[in-house]
Amino acid sequence: MPKSGGDITRKRILQVAEELFSEKGFDGTGIEEIAQKAGINKATIYYHFKSKNHIIEALFKDIIVDLNNHLKSSHDSGSNGVTEDDIAIKIGREIHFIEDKKKIISVMAMEALKNSDCSSFLFKCAEMTINNELKMHKDNFKSKKDLFEKNRQEFFVHEFFTGFIPFIMFVVLKEKFCDYFDYNKDAVFLQFLESFKKSHFQSHE
Known part of the structure; x- marks a missing residue:
């Protein structure tokens, strides 16, 4: 079954977060930075995840x-x-x-x-x-x-x-x-x- 747009966005957020967390550490990475690198806005991240802790x-x-x-x-x-x-x-x-x-x-x-x-x-x-x-x-x-x-x-x-x-x-x-x-x-x-x-x-x- 093809993934929905929401599933694709969620996967993209996780991929970007994983990359940034590994480069800068969890504490050194902000939601704004994840959003920018993923090419989305912060509201979209908060739609999928309540907080940065929920992402990790x-x-x-x-x-x-x-x-x-x-x-x-x-x-x-x-x-x-x-x-x-x-x-x-x-x-x-x-x-x-x-x-x-x-x-x-x-x-x-x-x-x-x-x-x-x-x-x-x-x-x-x-x-x-x-x-x-x-x-x-x-x-x-x-x-x-x-x-x-x-x-x-x-x-x-x-x-x-x-x-x-x-x-x-x-x-x-x-x-x-x-x-x-x-x-x-x-x-x-x-x-x-x-x-x-x-x-x-x-x-x-």
Whole structure:
């Protein structure tokens, strides 16, 4: 079904807001600036969103929907094995997803440090990702199924601080890191891949 004019305008507002939030930060971006860059007036923005806070909440809710679809697609594909090739494919798939959403994920990470309301969206994304990881490990390591469930908090702490956060920070900061140190991006990716497998995945064995 073709999108209505209102849907197109709403999408345009969100696209512009995402770009400006990632460039200038949430606090550094005003409604007037969003309106100007989107080629509309402020009244149109307020027709779709009550405030700037509602805009960023809409962006965060959209990424949660996208993440849910991504995790479901990954699980349905049956590509969650534990061989070296499986792990490489899994990491590549997750990096591709985060890179595609890098701008809004960067905003989410920044705002989570300042605003407790925004941090809930980051934790929701983490919870969804880690629950998917937990299900995968229960399926692949059936002998440890009860152990994973018994030590659920320990598993979540491990996955969040050694998996989820480092993974996001790598994608968000990779280009700036390589530019600053004048490192080759492809080489850095391969080095991260090896480090991540050693520091994170091997701890599951």
